[in-house]
Amino acid sequence: MKRSKFPLIISIAVLLFFYLPILLLIIGSFNDSRYGGPWRGFTLKWYERLLTEREIWSATENTLMVALVSTIVSTMLGTMAAWVMHRYKTGIQRAHYLVMYMPLVVPDILMGISLLLLFVNLSINLGLGTIMLAHITFCTSYVTLVVLGRLQDFDDHVVDAALDLGSGWWRIIRSIILPMLGPGIAAGALLAFTLSVDDFIITFFVCGPGSTTLPLYVYSSMKHGSPTTINALCTVFMALTAVIVISGQILMNRRQPVQQLNS
Amino acid sequence: MKQKSKSYIEWLLTLPSFGWLAFFFIVPTIIVFAIAFKPAGVNGGIGEGWTLESIRNLIQPSYPEIIFRTLWISLVTTAACMFLSTPVAYWLALQPAKRRQWLTLLIILPFWTNFLIRIFAWKTLLHAEGWLKHLLVAVGLVHPDTILLYNSGAILVVLIYTYLPFAILPIYAAAEKFDFSLMDAALDLGSSRLRAFVQVFIPGIKMGLFTALMVVLIPALGSYAIPDIVGGASSEMIGNKIAQRTFVDRNLPHASALSACLALAVLLPMIISILTKDSRLMKKGGGKKV
Numbered sequence: 001m002k003r004s005k006f007p008l009i010i011s012i013a014v015l016l017f018f019y020l021p022i023l024l025l026i027i028g029s030f031n032d033s034r035y036g037g038p039w040r041g042f043t044l045k046w047y048e049r050l051l052t053e054r055e056i057w058s059a060t061e062n063t064l065m066v067a068l069v070s071t072i073v074s075t076m077l078g079t080m081a082a083w084v085m086h087r088y089k090t091g092i093q094r095a096h097y098l099v100m101y102m103p104l105v106v107p108d109i110l111m112g113i114s115l116l117l118l119f120v121n122l123s124i125n126l127g128l129g130t131i132m133l134a135h136i137t138f139c140t141s142y143v144t145l146v147v148l149g150r151l152q153d154f155d156d157h158v159v160d161a162a163l164d165l166g167s168g169w170w171r172i173i174r175s176i177i178l179p180m181l182g183p184g185i186a187a188g189a190l191l192a193f194t195l196s197v198d199d200f201i202i203t204f205f206v207c208g209p210g211s212t213t214l215p216l217y218v219y220s221s222m223k224h225g226s227p228t229t230i231n232a233l234c235t236v237f238m239a240l241t242a243v244i245v246i247s248g249q250i251l252m253n254r255r256q257p258v259q260q261l262n263s
Numbered sequence: 264m265k266q267k268s269k270s271y272i273e274w275l276l277t278l279p280s281f282g283w284l285a286f287f288f289i290v291p292t293i294i295v296f297a298i299a300f301k302p303a304g305v306n307g308g309i310g311e312g313w314t315l316e317s318i319r320n321l322i323q324p325s326y327p328e329i330i331f332r333t334l335w336i337s338l339v340t341t342a343a344c345m346f347l348s349t350p351v352a353y354w355l356a357l358q359p360a361k362r363r364q365w366l367t368l369l370i371i372l373p374f375w376t377n378f379l380i381r382i383f384a385w386k387t388l389l390h391a392e393g394w395l396k397h398l399l400v401a402v403g404l405v406h407p408d409t410i411l412l413y414n415s416g417a418i419l420v421v422l423i424y425t426y427l428p429f430a431i432l433p434i435y436a437a438a439e440k441f442d443f444s445l446m447d448a449a450l451d452l453g454s455s456r457l458r459a460f461v462q463v464f465i466p467g468i469k470m471g472l473f474t475a476l477m478v479v480l481i482p483a484l485g486s487y488a489i490p491d492i493v494g495g496a497s498s499e500m501i502g503n504k505i506a507q508r509t510f511v512d513r514n515l516p517h518a519s520a521l522s523a524c525l526a527l528a529v530l531l532p533m534i535i536s537i538l539t540k541d542s543r544l545m546k547k548g549g550g551k552k553v
Contacts, residue, residue, distance in 0.1 A: 004456055007354035014351050014431075017424065018373045021384035024394055028387060081280035088273045096277055099284045105477070105533055106526075107485020109502045113509060113522050114291035117298055120309070120515065137287040140280060198377050201487055205509070218379050222386070222492060231387070234380040245375050 022238070029231035046232035056233070059217040062128060066213060067196040070135035075189040077136070078143025083177070085144070086151040103141045111138065112205030119206060126208030134206045135196045142195060143188035150184025190248040194241065295526065298519040309515055317520035326504075330524070333500040336415060337483035340422040344430035344479045345472060347423075351431050352471070353464065356438035367435065374428050382492050385421045386412065389493065413495030421489050426482065430475040437471025438464075473539070481529050501525050 029047075032040040050056060081100060085093045103111060115134050119126060158180075162172050178185075200215040207216060214237065221230055299317050302310035355366055373381070388395045389411040399405040411417060441464065449459035465472070487502030494500070501521060508518035 007350035007357075010347060010350040011354045014347055014427065015369065018370065018428075021381065021388050021424070022373050022376060024388060025380070025384040077280045077283055080276055084273060084276035090273070092273070092277060096281050099281060099289065102533075103284070103288055105481055105529075107482050107502075107529060109485045109487045109505060110292075110295070110522055110526055110529070111288075113505060113518060114295045115287065116509065117294045117515065117519065118287070118291040121294060133287060137284065140283060144280070194375070200377075200379055215377060215379055218377070218383070219488075222379070222383055230383060234377075234383060237380060238376045241375050241377065 025231055026235050029235040046229050049229050050232050059212045059214045062211060063197055063213040066131050066135055067193050069132050070139050070196045071189050071193045073136045074139035074143050074192045077140045078188055079147050079185050081144045082147035082151055085148060100141050100144045103138050108201040112202040116205045126206060127211045130206040131203050131211055134202050139192035139195055142191050146188035146191055147184045150181060295519050295522050298516050299523045301516045303514045303516050317516040320517060321520055329499055329501060329504055336418060337480055339419060340483045341476060341479045343423050344427050345475055348430040348434050352434035352438040355435050370428055370431055382421055382489055386493055389417055412493055415498040417493040418490050418498055421493050422483055426479040429478045433474035434468060434471040437468035441467045484529055485525060
């Protein structure tokens, strides 16, 4: 049957639409002129200027610290939540699921302002601590759903068999659940990490003096700073994200055989 | 006895995550609705007692315009995303399995970059010295004095750019499960290609379209950063007003009243989505039992 060319044309246009702005941004970061207009020759001076900005380094440090803490806490909370939802299909777990699902659909700005009001009401000083609390909240929801997705392929009979054979829960967790769920938990943790590194709006609402993260820095330099270095900063940021994502993929692929062996 | 210890374990495992979300999600949401009825205090705090002042302020002349603009920008974005992603999903679903995998990766890849960076990329593109401006002037489509940035049009383009992959993925997931022999059957029976697409394919991917609608419309209604960076003073959305009341005026009750409005606007499609999802799950579960 002859298919219409229309879907193909739209798809190519959409892919161009997706990639052109980013490619032009990367090219612009090596361009000797402002705002990526006409090409004025290759330069690395924007990158050199980046290195001298001390604020970037402290922002990177803050970002990584927040991401690390929120990834660890949300991975533990989310894995536990997914497990209990999978294991007990009671009314409580339906409510549990609903509460976990809601933060994913609520616009970021609502979550940001509601958390800000909570912290103001409790007179908690805004800073890295409040950013971490906020990030743990939304990351937990994502980890839960990712791990819950993996649990759909999980064979409960293995756990039941181990229980019948007199194995203790600690041993079951260590030698059955963690190895089998490992890739799922790692995927959830990776997602939590990237979401935390990337978050701007919620962080913007709950940040305080001295708690500038990278997205906050990018935002303020977009608004007030010199536009020339931002292209370079964005390119570095993109390269970092790419490294995290690709290494995550490699990590997961390497674990794949273990999973296949089990199933 | 066993039942009892089981429910005790269930509670022990449920409590940390449920408690966390209750404290950091449910309680703050209730606070937003409560503070909307509080007076503004001195120094940007929250005053004593209760008042309807912030709610009454919502009928200020500038608000209906902003609410209306937020609605139409979000709806046009959603419509454009769905219109563009349906043919893409259709095309993707017809590709060989191996190629499909890397094509989906190709679609998701640019969206691993920070969303501020993507907005900034568009800002430089639309800027008076940017590539797009130069191109459009060279082709003769726009006058050299036209400003492409800081208007509703710029917001629309960047919103579509940001949310398009989120629309493609659910529609593609539905299209992948669609039985394309139904299309062939319709064509064999003399239907035109367009008619088969509209009357056979579109109903077949209904659920995917519905999910796409939700994942674009809800965040679009709450946009803040995009109108803030590429929009101007005359193209503010509700999100900008909330931030302005919070950070510039330091009027938290007022910001709360606006947020409560936005929450209600978002809640409505969300409840519908959860209800339809639940009934679908129940149907599935019921089917298994039989």
